[in-house]
Amino acid sequence: MSLRPTLDFLLYDWLKVGQLGERERFADHSRETFDAVLDTCERIAREKYAPFNRLVDTEEPRFDGEKVILPRATHEAHRAYVESGMVSAAQDYEEGGMQLPYTIEAAANGFFAVASVSIGSSLLTKGNANLLMVHGTGAQKEVFARNEFAGRFTGTMCLSEPQAGSSLSDITTRAVPDGEGFEADPLGPRYRLKGNKMWISAGEHELSENIIHLVLAKIPGPDGKLIPGTRGISLFIVPKKLVGTDGRLTGERNDVALAGLNHKLGWRGTTNTLLNFGEGRYPVRGAPGAIGYLVGRPHEGLRCMFHMMNEARIGIGMAATSLGLAGYYASLDYARNRPQGRPVGPAGKDPSQPQIRIIEHADVKRMLLAQKSYCEGALALLLYCARLVDEQHTGTPEAADEARALLEVLTPIAKSWPSEFCLEANSLAIQIHGGYGYTRDFPVEQYWRDNRLNMIHEGTHGIQAADLLGRKVTMEGGRGLQLLAGRINATIERAIQRPELAAYANQLGQALQQVGAATQAAWATGDPGDALANAVPYMQAAGHLVLAWTWLDVLLAIPADAVREVAVHQGRMRAAAYFYRYELPRIDAWLQVVARRDRTCADMPEEAF
Amino acid sequence: MSLRPTLDFLLYDWLKVGQLGERERFADHSRETFDAVLDTCERIAREKYAPFNRLVDTEEPRFDGEKVILPRATHEAHRAYVESGMVSAAQDYEEGGMQLPYTIEAAANGFFAVASVSIGSSLLTKGNANLLMVHGTGAQKEVFARNEFAGRFTGTMCLSEPQAGSSLSDITTRAVPDGEGFEADPLGPRYRLKGNKMWISAGEHELSENIIHLVLAKIPGPDGKLIPGTRGISLFIVPKKLVGTDGRLTGERNDVALAGLNHKLGWRGTTNTLLNFGEGRYPVRGAPGAIGYLVGRPHEGLRCMFHMMNEARIGIGMAATSLGLAGYYASLDYARNRPQGRPVGPAGKDPSQPQIRIIEHADVKRMLLAQKSYCEGALALLLYCARLVDEQHTGTPEAADEARALLEVLTPIAKSWPSEFCLEANSLAIQIHGGYGYTRDFPVEQYWRDNRLNMIHEGTHGIQAADLLGRKVTMEGGRGLQLLAGRINATIERAIQRPELAAYANQLGQALQQVGAATQAAWATGDPGDALANAVPYMQAAGHLVLAWTWLDVLLAIPADAVREVAVHQGRMRAAAYFYRYELPRIDAWLQVVARRDRTCADMPEEAF
Known part of the structure; x- marks a missing residue:
């Protein structure tokens, strides 16, 4: 495959x-x-x-x-x-x-x-360099970004700290001006950084000549204190090895030290590190701290960083989806070749008949079809989002703005949905392999372990859900959600005219109404505590709605006369059918708790656990 | 905890x-x-x-x-x-x-x-010895079972072969009489076995003086051919080292050879092996084959083995549940101590306030309550099943038979439900830990890996589902299911009288009707292909029904005046509330496909994948 x-x-x-x-x-x-x-x-x-x-x-x-x-x-x-x-x-x-x-x-x-x-781990290098192309000075682009694009340097994103993961407002890495004339450095205002950064992927290795860290840190106020909250955060370029304005290494090692490698459940090919900035292990130019160059303006670091967030999150969704597909292909291959058991019913009663291949069992087909439905659906959604990114960059001003508003709503889903359901797909791939799937002789257990990361990094599931229901569906007067509803309705209008798709179109229309009503109900009291108590079930339901829409829209691309004739199109029809018949009905249970602002969890007394 | x-x-x-x-x-x-x-x-x-x-x-x-x-x-x-x-x-x-x-x-x-x-891995030794206590001869009990109980020997169960996992009728290990007078051996009719056994837990180690393998094999007919199907299967004791009638090792190594260790995703403390019987690596007593002693009568091996199946499956359910609980305890401890983030709403807007502990976030409470609800519910169900085993062994004849019939229906659920939902609990435990949960510095990733085995061994999820819907709910005219309905109704009748439980009682009654109707509808055409096309969704729904019933019955054990007063009872009330509000409504989606005998999966053409 x-x-x-x-x-x-x-x-x-x-x-x-x-x-x-x-x-x-x-x-x-x-x-x-x-x-x-x-x-x-x-x-x-x-x-x-x-x-x-x-x-x-x-x-x-x-x-x-x-x-x-x-x-x-x-x-x-x-x-x-x-x-x-x-x-x-x-x-x-x-x-x-x-x-x-x-x-x-x-x-x-x-x-x-x-x-x-x-x-x-080139995604990070790309994201790093892309950010500098937008927010960096001419010299920063020339010296850092272009050398990253050329492959000489690689890049990282240093956001989290041991005590500040999801809550970036609590970072404590400090950046202070590096002496007299710090503002005049040709590479940007020069600071000295001190602090610890956690979960830094590709934070240390020998793959490239140099590693360019993009680091969030706080510049203390005149009283020497850090400004609380995200307002205080600025962004710095901190190269592992210092670089001259000509792009050559100066031969000086910057004070960025590896404090430890994280030993992970999966995703082990990528180094993940705890880095200490300015701890003094590599003293540089006679002053304490790691040398860093300010990017953009002080206190606007998070805004610069989040500029790249949509593409980073689409990238995570794509990774989750790809792992799901890898498991699907592996288990499909296994199911086509592994003989085990006999048909149900009278035909299977004769043990002298040879065994059938497991792909002939209905339950194995169910597990394959679920994988296909999850992973190919997620792939379509991610490509759709990627296409919106292109629209944002190259469309007419109206189209670009519409794409931007749609991406605001779709990105948390494009990141979270594959990370949950393509992980489930990987579990089904293991299940199809039986005991063999539980061994390291087959690849599927690794896909499952690798994929478990995706619900955690680049904003956990809970963070994505709070972003979706707490921010994205209400921002700009609900414009993103309205635009999405418009696109879903457009798909419904086209699909309703095709007899083989009309039932799905009706079901999708119903689901859209349910999600819309639940969104209203969640916010009916105006209390974020009520609304967000069930943000994750809301996101799951919204995700299923979006995937159902995606599948229906994909089916519209199949010429009507090819639906029955061409095997791959039959497969797409069935994967969509699976989604509408087995998956979409699940939104009822998720939306019930959202719509009644169920506080069973939120009000659980701590001592009762 | x-x-x-x-x-x-x-x-x-x-x-x-x-x-x-x-x-x-x-x-x-x-x-x-x-x-x-x-x-x-x-x-x-x-x-x-x-x-x-x-x-x-x-x-x-x-x-x-x-x-x-x-x-x-x-x-x-x-x-x-x-x-x-x-x-x-x-x-x-x-x-x-x-x-x-x-x-x-x-x-x-x-x-x-x-x-x-x-x-x-003592469960296997116990199961092995228990089996011999029921089906073995006096000498077999004395020489093998008693030494297992005493801890001198350990035991295994050798069922699967590389080409025969779920389909035991296809095993090809052969057992032929061991020469003249083979029937007169004091340890039982003596055979020579030849074949390969896969997935044998504790199949080779130095923990005990000897390892007693219980091996399924086929005795060829007069034509030298193996009888196809399960009818041909007999059961043998094959000790790693030969034993005299006095229980002492004779000093002879039997021809049981380790062909390989399986390298697994988890559960790594237990050796899992591929064993070759009679390959000639350890020739014994001048003839080919591993020496084995027949247990019970020829061709009744599977019946003997399945005698122990209920307890083995309850054991798996208990393992899955325990892993779920371990993750719950670990993540509860972490959530109580990890500061991160601030409350939603105005109170959380001030970043100069200290961070709160994550147990104060509604979504973390949701993930904890889900774990508690899954795992403590599963624990209750398993103890209930264990109590039925005691009833079967020590109750009045009527009560014993009722317990037996109930266990037929409940065992596939007691094995499969925890292995699916306590695995999900482990995933939530990782999620609560965030990035730390993805590292091997915390225990939760291991629980998740260990738990993934339980949907596979002792009969896969698919096998349990086919057993439940294909056999257990229809056998004896549906007696097991009727008895279960009777017990559920008895719980409903008691609960309806308690104001705080009446709503759950009504919801449970409704769910019972739904499952009953879906069971009928699944079998309405009488075609097992129709009925079993959605056996797994059926089992998931039946499992949720049984867990909802279990939770309600457990709540009845809380004195009415203690419900609000005692924190642990409040916790139980909430865990049950979570189950009724967030989980039980999921059965609608599962039962829809069962009730309409949906063939979306079953009819998927292979070439369309």
Whole structure:
């Protein structure tokens, strides 16, 4: 099984991504150039990623006291990725990029994540460099971002601290001006940073010449105290090794020290670190603290960082989905080849008949169809979101703003839904393998472990839910939700005209009303405590609504005469049918508690646990 | 947090297990003796199991070419367990046992499984020896079973083969008479076995003097061919080392060879093996094959083995539940101590206020309450089933038969429901820990990995579901299901009289009707293909019904005036409320597909995946 045919259908037949070539920015592009990119990524993933996915799980990163050691395969995968030009693919031509649409980049990322989600960590480098391209000075772009795009440097995002994970307002890393003339440094106002940063992916390794940390820290006020809350947060570039304005390393090691490697349940190919900034292990230029250069204006660090959040969250959703697909492909292959048992009913009573393959059992088909329905549905949603990102960047002002408002509402779903349901898909993939799935001789247990991260990082499930119900559905007078309802209704109107889809259209209309009514009811008292008491069930229901809509919209891309004729289209029809018949009805239970503002959990006395 | 107060409440206040002392078999017993047993087991679990749970995960069993090496802690835990007398606790006094009720034994097992589910594997030894006590000859009991109870020997169950896991009718291990006079061996008719057995837990180790394998194999007919199907299966005792009629080792190694250790996702403290019988690595007594002694009559092996199945499956449910509880306790402790974030609403807007502990967040309370509701509910159900086992063994003939019929229906649920929902509880325990939960510095990721086994072994989820809907609810004219409905209705009648429970009673009555109607509808065409197409959703709904009933029945054990006064009872009320408000409504979606005999999955064409 390969991801490619599904991607092709979704990109070209459904999203009509080929038409992006009509836009000025993408004028040199066409399906042909997109295919060439996808071909290259598919090949690199097959040759440099997939064969080493188990290896990077068993040979975890280790610190020898001086360096973090990664398997040679990780170095080679990194090199192949960098050499493909994909790090800077979305950048302007004059920046050395290929002005590739984000949709194609997101699709291409699917190949890598299906093959080995943790061997590469270039997403962070891209996010880091992209941020600098927007908020950095000319010199910061030149010295840091461009060298990241070129593959010389890699990047990190340093947000969390041991005592501040979900609650970034509580970070305590301090940044103080680095002496006289600190503001005049050609690389940006120069500060000295001191503090600890936790959960830093790719925070230490030897894959690149240098590591560029983007660090959130607080500049103390005149009283020497940190400003409480997120208002006090600023953003700094803190390179592991100092760099001159010519982009060359100066030979000075900055005071960024590895305090520890995190030993994780999965996703082990990517180093995850606790870093100490300015603890004094690598004293630099005769003063205490790690040297960092301010990005943007003081106290606007979080705004700069969140600028990149939508794409980062879509990236997590894509990783979760890809792991789900990897498990689906593996279990489908197993089910097609593993003989076990006999048909139910009289035909199965004769034990002298040979065993059938397990794909012939209804319950195995159920587990395969659930996986297909979850993962291909999630893939479609993520590509849709990626297409909205392109719209935001290249559409007319109205279309761009509409895309932005839609993304506000869809992003928490695109991040959380795959991380929950494609994880469930991985569990089903294990189940299909039986005892073999529980062993490390088969890949599915690793997919399940790797995928468990996605409900946690880049904002936990709870944070996404509070963002969705607490902020996104109410902001701008509920505009994002109204736009979404408009798109869902447009799909319903088209689907209702096709006899084979009309029942789904009606069911979707009903679900949309239910979610709308529950949204109103949740906020009926105006008390966020009431509304958010059941934010996660709300998000689950909203996610199921969005996935049902996505599936129906995808079906509309199948020519009516091909629905019955073509096996892959039959498969899409069935996966959608599964979703409407087995999954969508689940929203009733989720929305009941939302709509009555059920406080069973919220009011549970602590001592009663 | 400790399991003990919950166990005490369920055993004594709810199930009134103290009254078992009124029965002849348990006449020497009372709450005092039961408590002494629980005290001992709790202490051993705390001292010899819990401290080494991570160790047995990281130091997996390994084969040095001759022996399987286990950590010293595993040897010490095994010794402490054996010395406690728990292996034979349920046996008659004249067998050296203490005639302990199974309910107390099952409860005591909870302590060990909460502490370290995989460090011990005595359940198999007990099941093995129990089977021999029922089906073995006097000599077999004396030589094998009694030495297992005494802790000299350990036991295994060898059912599966690489090509025959769920489908036991396809095993190909052969057993042929061992020469002239084979029938006259004092240890039972002597055969030579040849074949491979897969997934054998505790199949090789140095914990005991000897390992007694109970092996399913087929005796060829006169034509030399194996009889197809389960009819052909017989049961054999195959000791690793041969034993004389005096119980002493003869010094001869039997031809049972370790072919490989399975490297698993979790549950790593227990060795799991592929064993080759009669491959010739250890030739014995000048003929080919491993020496085995027939147990019971030829061709009745599966019947003998399934005799022990109910208790084995209750044991799995208890393991799943205990892992769920372990995660609940760990995440509750974490939530009570981890500061992060601020209240929703105006009170949380001031970042200069200190952070609150995460247990104060509604969504964390939701995740804790879900765990409590799943795991304490499952614990109650399992103890209820264990109490039925005692009834089956010591009740009046009518009561015993009723208990047996109820267990037929309840056992697939008691095995499958905890293995699905207490696994989900473990995932919530990880989620509460955030990034820390994803590291191996905290125990919750291991609980989740360990628990994933329980949906697979001792009959997969699919097998349990087919057993429940395909066999158990229809057998004896539906008697088991009718008896269950009778008990549920009795609970409803009592609950309806208590104002605080009446609403739940009504909801439960409605759910019972739904499950009953869906059962009828599933079988309306009489075609097992229709009925079983949605056996798993049926089992999930039936499981939720049974758990809802269990919770309501448990609440009836709380004195009306204590409901509001006592924190732990408030907690039970809330956990039940959670179940009725958040969980029970889920059955609608599951039962819809059952009731309309939805064939979306069953009819999916293979080529459309």
